Amino acid sequence: GRRDPRPFxxxxxxxxxxxxxxxYTKANELFAGYKDIxxxxxxxxxxxxxxELLFELSKMDFLINFDNRNEVQLPSKIIDYALTTRPILNVDAYDIxxxxxEQFFAGKYEAAAMKINPEDYNIKTVAGKFIKLADKS
Structure with a gap:
């Protein structure tokens, strides 16, 4: 329920x-009432x-991540979102x-909560960090 977009x-x-x-979902039934409205x-x-998804997302004004309040792990979709170079609005569905x-809808993306350098997750960068770690031991 934490990542439910309906309150948003x-x-x-x-x-x-x-x-x-x-x-992009397979749970269309969650939105049945909204389509009519x-x-x-x-x-x-x-x-x-x-x-294909990354290409489609790169055309959007901005992307929305529904926060699951997990500070330990970064969802892989956030890294994919960062690859699109689009601003990311982090939304807590139950604490809007x-x-x-308002800023995002005005085209002001300074409040983008997800400022991620996609290069940090490039396989070459990650592999390089492992090699440096192995060299230290």
Missing amino acids: IDHLLSKGYDFKFVI IGDKLVLKNYIPRE DEKAI
Whole structure:
């Protein structure tokens, strides 16, 4: 339930934002009631291969990560999001940051919570770190 986008969609609707929210999911039934209410503002798509997905995501104004409040691990999708070079809005579905959302909708991405250097996760970089670690022992 932590990563449920419905409270976020409800927030957007209550504030009257003009948006198009694209969700890649197999759980279309979660959004059945919304399609009737907001029509084309909600676009549900089935999963596609990763390379295609990254290309599609790179066309978006910004991306949304629904936080699961796990500070130990970084979800791999965040790294994929960073590869698209699009700003990432981190959303806690049950503690909505209205100011950050307002800024993103105004095209001001300074509040982007996810500032990740994709190069840190490049296999060559990671392998190099392992080699340095092995050399120290």
